[in-house]
Amino acid sequence: MDLTVADVRDLERFEATTAEGAVAGRILYTRDAAMVVLVETLVEPSFEGRGVGTQLAHGALEALRAEGVTVLAACPFIRRLVRLHPQEYGWVQL
Numbered sequence: 348m349d350l351t352v353a354d355v356r357d358l359e360r361f362e363a364t365t366a367e368g369a370v371a372g373r374i375l376y377t378r379d380a381a382m383v384v385l386v387e388t389l390v391e392p393s394f395e396g397r398g399v400g401t402q403l404a405h406g407a408l409e410a411l412r413a414e415g416v417t418v419l420a421a422c423p424f425i426r427r428l429v430r431l432h433p434q435e436y437g438w439v440q441l
Contacts, residue, residue, distance in 0.1 A: 351364050359376055361406065361407040371403075388400050388424040388425060418439045420439050
């Protein structure tokens, strides 16, 4: 599935949208000057089982890495992803 991942800062979340503009999933976060805490990953029921959560998490983590901020993964889904890919996401705090 082709998704676009964007940081919607005023809502404190990353969103994955389809080419048609439907929001397929989101990662809720909190942010302060020192850190971004990834709180929860949510996938819309009609998009479950299609890799949306994984694509969303990869996109969000890449955007945060490019931003150079400290990231804490409080979300169980993202924690699992970081543990599965330590070579790629070892910089994320668990």
